Amino acid sequence: xxxxxxxxxxxxxxxxxxxxxxxxxxxxxxxxxxxxxxxxxxxxxxxxxxxxxxxxxxxxxxxxxxxxxxxxxxxxxxxxxxxxxxxxxxxxxxxxxxxxxxxxxxxxxxxxxxxxxxxxxxxxxxxxxxxxxxxxxxxxxxxxxxxxxxxxxxxxxxxxxxx
Amino acid sequence: xxxxxxxxxxxxxxxxxxxxxxxxxxxxxxxxxxxxxxxxxxxxxxxxxxxxxxxxxxxxxxxxxxxxxxxxxxxxxxxxxxxxxxxxxxxxxxxxxxxxxxxxxxxxxxxxxxxxxxxxxxxxxxxxxxxxxxxxxxxxxxxxxxxxxxxxxxxxxxxxxxxxxxxxxxxxxxxxxxxxxxxxxxxxxxxxxxxxxxxxxxxxxxxxxxxxxxxxxxxxxxxxxxxxxxxxxxxxxxxxxxxxxxxxxxxxxxxxxxxxxxxxxxxxxxxxxxxxxxxxxxxxxxxxxxxxxxxxxxxxxxxxxxxxxxxxxxxxxxxxxxxxxxxxxxxxxxxxxxxxxxxxxxxxxxxxxx
Numbered sequence: 001x002x003x004x005x006x007x008x009x010x011x012x013x014x015x016x017x018x019x020x021x022x023x024x025x026x027x028x029x030x031x032x033x034x035x036x037x038x039x040x041x042x043x044x045x046x047x048x049x050x051x052x053x054x055x056x057x058x059x060x061x062x063x064x065x066x067x068x069x070x071x072x073x074x075x076x077x078x079x080x081x082x083x084x085x086x087x088x089x090x091x092x093x094x095x096x097x098x099x100x101x102x103x104x105x106x107x108x109x110x111x112x113x114x115x116x117x118x119x120x121x122x123x124x125x126x127x128x129x130x131x132x133x134x135x136x137x138x139x140x141x142x143x144x145x146x147x148x149x150x151x152x153x154x155x156x157x158x159x160x161x162x163x
Numbered sequence: 164x165x166x167x168x169x170x171x172x173x174x175x176x177x178x179x180x181x182x183x184x185x186x187x188x189x190x191x192x193x194x195x196x197x198x199x200x201x202x203x204x205x206x207x208x209x210x211x212x213x214x215x216x217x218x219x220x221x222x223x224x225x226x227x228x229x230x231x232x233x234x235x236x237x238x239x240x241x242x243x244x245x246x247x248x249x250x251x252x253x254x255x256x257x258x259x260x261x262x263x264x265x266x267x268x269x270x271x272x273x274x275x276x277x278x279x280x281x282x283x284x285x286x287x288x289x290x291x292x293x294x295x296x297x298x299x300x301x302x303x304x305x306x307x308x309x310x311x312x313x314x315x316x317x318x319x320x321x322x323x324x325x326x327x328x329x330x331x332x333x334x335x336x337x338x339x340x341x342x343x344x345x346x347x348x349x350x351x352x353x354x355x356x357x358x359x360x361x362x363x364x365x366x367x368x369x370x371x372x373x374x375x376x377x378x379x380x381x382x383x384x385x386x387x388x389x390x391x392x393x394x395x396x397x398x399x400x401x402x403x404x405x406x407x408x409x410x411x412x413x414x415x416x417x418x419x420x421x422x423x424x425x426x427x428x429x430x431x432x433x434x435x436x437x438x439x440x441x442x443x444x445x446x447x448x449x450x451x452x453x454x455x456x457x458x459x460x461x462x463x464x465x466x467x468x469x470x471x472x473x474x475x476x477x478x479x480x481x482x483x484x485x486x487x488x489x490x491x492x493x494x495x496x497x498x499x500x501x502x503x504x505x506x507x508x509x510x511x512x513x514x515x516x517x
Contacts, residue, residue: 001254001325006325009251009254010279010321010322012247012327013251013314013317013318013321014318016244016314016316017314017315018433020307020310020311020314023307024304024307024308024311027300027303027304027307028304032295032296032300033295036295037220037222039218039225043214043215043219043222044389045383045387046202046203046205046206046218046514047211047214047215049206049213049387049390050205050206050208050209050211050214050392051209051392052394054391057387058384061380061384062380063382063388064380064383065379065380067375068376068379069376072376075488077306079236079240082240083240083429084245086240086243086247086433087357087433089246089247089250089251090433090436090437093247093251093440094248094350094439094440096434096494097347097350105468111165115305122364138368139369142361142365142368145361146361146362146365148363149354149357149358149361150358151399152354153351153354153355153358155349156294156347156350156351156354157347159500
């Protein structure tokens with residue numbers, strides 16, 4: 001097995017494991033409480049409005065929006081880490097069909113691995129800090145994956161022309 | 164075992180998703196909209212108890228929908244993962260006994276998790292020793308743990324193979340021994356589909372996601388304000404509240420179609436790449452194999468593209484999206500017929516060349 005394939009397959013399985021571990025941790029210790037908070041704050045917001053307390057209603061609605069923001073990103077991160085891990089494994093299996101020199105393939109493999117780890121990491125960090133750094137991390141990670149995917153598609157296409 | 168288990172999980176997940184979409188999804192969305200409207204009417208009537216009752220009702224319906232979506236997604240993803248693990252078995256340096264045990268454990272967890280998630284809505288907290296987590300959730304988490312342990316075992320096997328640095332073992336599925344137009348097109352097309360899905364996802368995340376979240380909050384706030392405005396009104400008019408509830412439904416629909424298009428195009432891309440590996444086992448003429456590959460890729464583009472257009476063009480776009488899905492299924496059946504015509508020729512060829 002070539003170095004680039006080894007990087008992709010081993011990193012892919014490790015990332016899948018990490019994504020599943022995160023999902024299990026989230027399901028066990030965070031998800032139930034979060035869902036109760038989302039439902040509870042939305043119901044409280046309407047109930048406060050019914051009893052005429054508009055300020056409390058708005059505060060509860062803000063709690064709902066903030067909790068929902070965190071929940072959506074946590075679930076997205078879990079599915080994206082595992083989805084990207086499957087992508088790494090499938091490309092690891094197919095990488096011999098990409099017509100590039102091994103050094104370039106190794107660079108592509110590492111770009112995919114770093115991008116696939118960094119992009120969801122940036123997304124989950126947004127639940128702690130909504131500033132620029134987590135967004136930049138996510139954007140750079142996504143850009144790395146997109147560029148690598150475009151070059152890999154080109155590599156498969158070159159196989160077609162070369163044969 | 165992993166191949167059969169993987170295909171079974173993918174097929175079961177797809178059928179479950181179709182049944183859920185036809186019989187539960189839309190009806191559930193309508194009921195949630197109606198309950199939300201009742202909650203706004205309760206706000207206008209200053210009836211807090213009724214508000215809480217309506218939200219308990221909405222919570223139940225959201226749990227019903229959420230657990231079914233989760234079961235569908237996990238079943239299909241575990242199916243893909245099982246197929247991928249099957250492909251890399253030649254690189255897992257463990258004994259046959261250990262690999263069989265790991266495959267068994269993986270499949271046990273892969274069935275247990277979605278089945279238990281499906282049951283969460285029905286079992287609830289009955290006989291549970293915990294205050295917020297029921298037996299079905301505990302069983303789902305245990306299933307997840309089984310899958311994690313099995314995957315960790317596979318990783319150890321891969322690591323051992325990597326340390327040995329052995330290059331002599333190659334899977335016949337993985338070896339690029341035959342690079343036909345069909346397999347190359349499926350590989351390139353699959354990668355481009357994944358790229359398109361990724362670009363769409365990135366665009367949605369940057370441009371629309373935050374907007375949708377803000378609109379979601381504004382819609383709820385406007386809904387409450389419209390109801391509060393009617394609290395002291397002699398002749399109550401809930402028209403504004405109803406308009407906002409409908410608008411809120413549209414925001415949810417926009418989010419849903421974007422997420423569905425994003426995930427389907429990437430899944431079809433993965434499927435196309437996996438199908439590229441089995442082309443040498445599809446015993447059809449190259450002309451037919453090319454035809455099925457083109458049909459498969461056409462359907463893979465049509466479905467997500469027209470799912471996205473459903474909100475603008477309604478049933479026509481929905482019909483074309485369904486036709487796209489049908490094309491993918493027809494192409495899969497066409498390739499399956501080719502595989503069934505195989506009757507062991509590949510094994511004989513491989514045996515002769517060994």
